[in-house]
Amino acid sequence: MSLTPPTLPLAGKVSFEDVKDIFSIHLGENNLRRTPERYAILEEIYRRSDHFDAEALYIHMKNSNYRVSRATVYNTLELLVNCDLITKHQFGKNLTQYEKSYGFKQHDHLICVDCGKVIEFCDPRIQQIKSTMGEILNFKVLYHDLNLYGRCKDGCKSQSK
Amino acid sequence: MSLTPPTLPLAGKVSFEDVKDIFSIHLGENNLRRTPERYAILEEIYRRSDHFDAEALYIHMKNSNYRVSRATVYNTLELLVNCDLITKHQFGKNLTQYEKSYGFKQHDHLICVDCGKVIEFCDPRIQQIKSTMGEILNFKVLYHDLNLYGRCKDGCKSQSK
DNA sequence: TTGTGTGCAAAAGCTTTGCATGTTG
């Protein structure tokens, strides 16, 4: 069972330039404009760690280096999802959360129902489930979302989120 | 690999009386009142098939036999989740969906990204992932949510939702 | 009778949309 921390980039493979290039190409291929806002949002996301939601990203940008509108944030997040530079999740709440995904191992999430902490893990058996089920049900499985919900045996401080 | 349709009740085990009793006991144990609204909502859910959201349930009850408020619907849905009579899902949208769960096999979901169709499936390997990961990460895993997203190879009519 | 539950409507929280303005190609 692999326990390589999923958040560690694949060895020596990732630079922000790569990510920017991918986005650039994606924009070009879809006749979308290369605006400074779009690159600034991408850069902010790849500077951040962890999971974030649109509002948090908006506030963070507003308070720091760059000023963008909420509309642009939402718009850009969708573009980045489309070219697989970020992935979208919902950890049991009606709030969309994102995380950067280029150059990171595929992984799933374990969420503490007490404190909301999110832990990442890898288990190759999920790939087997995807291929078996795709075959049996005659689907091309594109992606998946697996969340385990539970309680920390050590006991967490039950701090809310 | 088991291909028993997950939505079929476990043979000869389920009646609405069972479900009502479980709810009744749950209410009693928690010093909650046994109101006609709560039972009416439970009955409506167990009469329905498939997945549903709070608003659809509210509208459906409003238009038919029983009149309840949205607040009561949301309140009761939470109680039913607590005693495992229904389960909660989010199929990639900011909309909580529910399904009845008493007497049905544990199952997961395959969602068509084109037409939104939801197919249920069972794969025992998910249980193995839960126990392995709970052990390694020192968590008591309570429940999970696994959604595969993909495209029907037969091609669907791309009807929206 | 007492306190919990209900209904209604208002509020809250996240996301989308419309429109005037700005900027890329």
Place this chain on the structure above:
DNA sequence: CAACATGCAAAGCTTTTGCACACAA
């Protein structure tokens, strides 16, 4: 310069909350 993107605010949707009234225990 024409089309597309941005910013802002308003609107949309789902869910939660506050309060007066009703009713289960």
